[in-house]
Amino acid sequence: MTDSLRLSVVPDIPEIGPGDDLPGLLAERVPDGPGILVVAQKVVSKAEGRVVRLADVVPGERAIQVAKAVEKDPRQVELILRESRRIVRQVPGVLITETHHGLICANSGVDLSNSPGEETAVLLPLDPDASAERIRARLGPRRGVIVTDTFGRPWREGFVDVAIGVAGLAPLRDFTGETDLEGRELQVTVMALADQLATAAGILMEKSAGRPAVWIEGIEPVGTGGLADLLRDPDRDLFR
């Protein structure tokens, strides 16, 4: 296990639009050597064309009803419902859903952007593990990729970034069977490594500054896996 980590912003990433070769842009800018690249969902979604003009969205009846209850734009709610399996909680101002990926988060991860003259919504990638893998494939061996989004949490104030897509590393780190310094078996056994890395990178991803990617050195990516590893089985979840 390493004694230090270095996180650095990947420099000079231009504004990303549909069809841009984001994996190539990132691969050119990431330093040599092993490490893990953390990329914010928004640029991934934009490169993949997951952007919708709100003016083109016709809300259905259910979206209109839910929009009234949660006091949101019915066109945004239409997109949120299309991106979701079910509503988890709804109150005025808040709509928490479970996405088709199994993520539980506000607004199915649909972000509104209010450019003058054109309101758009950015949706989550269709398959964030595949998005991560497309980037990883361009980085070469001994390098992992995590795609992140910024989520709120029950009970605690403030947002943190978490992993929504993973390629080239095991998202969980299992300490089961290891013992502590005094020979006692560890109680807390599985750490959410991909979320730890996502959250750490989020410290440098200042939201206003066009810094959508962070390179983490000092940790060798090990194993394989994807988002499914990070999602709790509903049968074992007490807060559905």
Next chain:
Amino acid sequence: MTDSLRLSVVPDIPEIGPGDDLPGLLAERVPDGPGILVVAQKVVSKAEGRVVRLADVVPGERAIQVAKAVEKDPRQVELILRESRRIVRQVPGVLITETHHGLICANSGVDLSNSPGEETAVLLPLDPDASAERIRARLGPRRGVIVTDTFGRPWREGFVDVAIGVAGLAPLRDFTGETDLEGRELQVTVMALADQLATAAGILMEKSAGRPAVWIEGIEPVGTGGLADLLRDPDRDLFR
């Protein structure tokens, strides 16, 4: 805003026991310059004598009942209930409570240690902000301190470290009113900086290796605050 962060394990921290001068031990080992020191709760609690021999705990009637329902040691449950305001969820194998500090977590943060011949429980610090402040006072200016514990989360697998005590920095970072590169106002406005730092440090705090403290350089601690800033007002929480 900084472009890079460096996290490093604070070296050579000995096994900590009641009455040890943990703030002094840490201050001797932390490098010069500004930064934020992240310290795992367990060593803080041990130094503060928050350790109980299970053999000395007499479970009350309620603890015996709850212990049966959750299939845990009634003496441990007695401690969990003493450390809590209320039970949030209970099923076989899981007891989630709200602590007197307002933290919602498994087992009120009470950790069992099974040394041969002496079973002990380590409780959370009575006032984790005060614990952080005692350490911060020994580090001098431009240095912040975060005390962390390892929590599970709804909906997601794996544990992450979060802040339970803060001194010398504002736990939340508010981007309200800032605009992105295209001049749009940001939607996600408040990041949980203390939790981001706690979680990041957790990557290096391998649980089996006696590495209870991590020093983070590249970020200047700004502002003041404490755990209360990180706890959501119950009226605004949908998952109580």
